[in-house]
Amino acid sequence: MEFLNNFILPQSAEHIELLHYMLILVLFLFIPFISIVFGGSLYSVIYRRRGEKINDGYYLRLAKEIIEITTINKSVGVILGIVPIFTAILIYSQLLHDSQITNLNYLLFAFVFVSIALVFIYSYRYSLSFNRIFNSFSEKDTVTTDVIDDVYKLSDESERISKKAGIYGLIFLFLGLWFFVTALTIPTIYSDWKIEDFIAGLFSGNVLARFALYIFFAVALTGGMILFTFLEEEKKIRVIDKDYSNFVKQKIVRVTFIVTFFIPLLLVICTFGLPESSLTGTVFFYAIISIILLFLGYHFLYLLSKEIKGTVAALLLLTLIFSIASFIISDQKAMATATKFHSASLSAQFDEYFAELKGDGMTVEINAAELYQVKCASCHKWDQKLVGPPHLEVLPKYVGNEAQLEAFIRNPSKVNPEYPSMPNPGLKPNEASALATYLLETYNEKVQ
Ligand code: HEC
Numbered sequence: 001m002e003f004l005n006n007f008i009l010p011q012s013a014e015h016i017e018l019l020h021y022m023l024i025l026v027l028f029l030f031i032p033f034i035s036i037v038f039g040g041s042l043y044s045v046i047y048r049r050r051g052e053k054i055n056d057g058y059y060l061r062l063a064k065e066i067i068e069i070t071t072i073n074k075s076v077g078v079i080l081g082i083v084p085i086f087t088a089i090l091i092y093s094q095l096l097h098d099s100q101i102t103n104l105n106y107l108l109f110a111f112v113f114v115s116i117a118l119v120f121i122y123s124y125r126y127s128l129s130f131n132r133i134f135n136s137f138s139e140k141d142t143v144t145t146d147v148i149d150d151v152y153k154l155s156d157e158s159e160r161i162s163k164k165a166g167i168y169g170l171i172f173l174f175l176g177l178w179f180f181v182t183a184l185t186i187p188t189i190y191s192d193w194k195i196e197d198f199i200a201g202l203f204s205g206n207v208l209a210r211f212a213l214y215i216f217f218a219v220a221l222t223g224g225m226i227l228f229t230f231l232e233e234e235k236k237i238r239v240i241d242k243d244y245s246n247f248v249k250q251k252i253v254r255v256t257f258i259v260t261f262f263i264p265l266l267l268v269i270c271t272f273g274l275p276e277s278s279l280t281g282t283v284f285f286y287a288i289i290s291i292i293l294l295f296l297g298y299h300f301l302y303l304l305s306k307e308i309k310g311t312v313a314a315l316l317l318l319t320l321i322f323s324i325a326s327f328i329i330s331d332q333k334a335m336a337t338a339t340k341f342h343s344a345s346l347s348a349q350f351d352e353y354f355a356e357l358k359g360d361g362m363t364v365e366i367n368a369a370e371l372y373q374v375k376c377a378s379c380h381k382w383d384q385k386l387v388g389p390p391h392l393e394v395l396p397k398y399v400g401n402e403a404q405l406e407a408f409i410r411n412p413s414k415v416n417p418e419y420p421s422m423p424n425p426g427l428k429p430n431e432a433s434a435l436a437t438y439l440l441e442t443y444n445e446k447v448q
Helices: 002-007 013-054 057-071 074-095 104-139 145-188 198-202 205-236 242-272 281-306 310-338 340-358 365-375 391-398 402-410 429-447
Strands: none
Touching (some): 013 057, 013 074, 013 104, 013 205, 013 310, 013 340, 057 205, 057 242, 074 145, 104 145, 145 198, 145 310, 205 242, 205 281, 205 310, 242 281, 242 310, 310 340, 365 429, 391 429, 402 429
């Protein structure tokens, strides 16, 4: 990832803070979306297999509808699935610039895996739709035999794609998320991260706890999304297959209930896995909000298990999204604290860089008196001869002629035969300039 250094400029403390906020924003877009795609693929692949095994049309129909609901469409997939990882790579490369610990290699893998996964998952989605079209086609006998042959061929092909693509997509997305969560975890526990080995990093306790948390969140969030969309659609389309609708609701409410149960526990494990130094009040505050929202979610789920209502499903989806958002903030605040020292050193670098850009000794000017003590006071006094002449004697000719004094200090030349030559003090231009100003200012004060 060395090439990234070309994009990176030193950054000010304000810029670093801004980057933290941008990162939170990127995660707000990416995590809920990719969670729902993952959850949707998981539900869909499982229901599809079940449907084939017991030859149940409801399961097959549900498998198809779930993947359609959760993947929205291809351009959304690119915008919300791939662009954010790329942006995260740019942000982290700035935040962790010059650091021994990096998460960029994991992010790069996540980027590749998620991209591959999305290709598979969208093929899966479209092949499921084709399956249905083909099935309805072959049932009609009105077409000629060679068309039927083609239909069978394509239909087999489409079946094959949907069988494989779903599983492959799911596996790649699983890996992609795992690498992504690892990349998220490393800066969060920055001060505690001591694992050098790339693979071992994936199996660190903190990573695994977070990964489990996100997977459970993904399944719960998908449940909320499916229930919500189903009820919305039922409202729009008046033709309702009551049996199917009940089948869906019961299945999804049950699964969502079970997974949501584990989330608070995992949340607590993740929070207490943070280094002690980054467990700030803010981190706790957002973690607790996240848990409270989850309990609210339970309440809505409970209501849904009694009676299925659209508004309740919408509330459930919202509480789950806010809960995950709150956890993201908590985690990112922990990261900001954990990388505090690194950020400070980055912004110090920036200050230096900026002073150099401006060309003057913004930072040095303040230290001129000190610099004088270190570099000059051993040979000079104001009113007495030491090794060099007393300043009060030699400075008058430099009044109103600071540039010349600066030039002398930087590179002394022989002046007075009664003295030895002054050795070159080896100053930077801005230091010499600061000293010249300091000398003339002090001189004026003394003469007045
Ligand atoms: C090792 C001793 C030594 C140190 C350290 C030293 N000087 Fe000098 N300085 C001298 C001597 C000797 C002269 C007389 C040189 C001459 O007349 O040729 C002198 C001369 C000067 C003069 C008078 C130049 C003139 O035009 O007559 C100034 C101004 C001056 N020094 C400033 C400084 C400043 C500022 C520093 C600290 C960065 C410094 N000196 C450090 C020994 C020193």
